[in-house]
Amino acid sequence: MSKFKQVSVLLLVGMLPIFAYATTERVCYKKQKNTACFYEEYIPLKHLKASEISYFIQNNHMLSDKGKSNFDWRTNTLIITDTQAVAKTIKEFVKKVDKPINLK
Numbered sequence: 001m002s003k004f005k006q007v008s009v010l011l012l013v014g015m016l017p018i019f020a021y022a023t024t025e026r027v028c029y030k031k032q033k034n035t036a037c038f039y040e041e042y043i044p045l046k047h048l049k050a051s052e053i054s055y056f057i058q059n060n061h062m063l064s065d066k067g068k069s070n071f072d073w074r075t076n077t078l079i080i081t082d083t084q085a086v087a088k089t090i091k092e093f094v095k096k097v098d099k100p101i102n103l104k
Contacts, residue, residue, distance in 0.1 A: 037083070037084070038066070038067070038081050038082055038083060039080075039081070039082065039083065039084050039087045040079060040080070040081050041078075041079070041080040041081075041082075041087040041090070041091055042077050042078075042079055043077065043078040043079075043080065043090075043091055043094050044075065044076065044077045044078075045076050045077070045078060045094065045098050046076075046098055047098050047099060047100050047101070048097065048098050049076065050071035050072065050073065050076045050077055050078045051071050051073060053071075053078055053094060053097075053098075054069045054070060054071045054078055057069045057078075057080075057090060062086070062089070062090055062093070063080075063082050063086060063090075064082055064083055064086050066082075067080070067081060067082030067083070067086055068080075068081040068082070069081075069090075078094060
């Protein structure tokens with residue numbers, strides 16, 4: 001005879017606000033002889049769409065061979081996973097282009 005426990009599970013989805021902030025997280029991957037450290041850079045955008053900037057970065061070869069560019073559409077945040085130098089270059093690029101567009 002089997003015994004079953006009844007378990008109640010309450011899932012709270014969408015109840016917590018999502019905050020966008022610029023941060024850097026270091027992730028190291030060990031290779032055969034050396035260690036390649038990648039940084040995850042979260043860059044919130046104010047005026048441009050993160051999806052368009054991510055597409056631009058990927059198609060214009062701004063990343064290293066193993067680098068990745070992604071985005072979070074809910075917070076309009078660009079997510080760069082690459083070496084520290086590349087992440088810094090892309091962050092500076094985004095600062096320059098994320099400006100309001102004057103239609104005059």
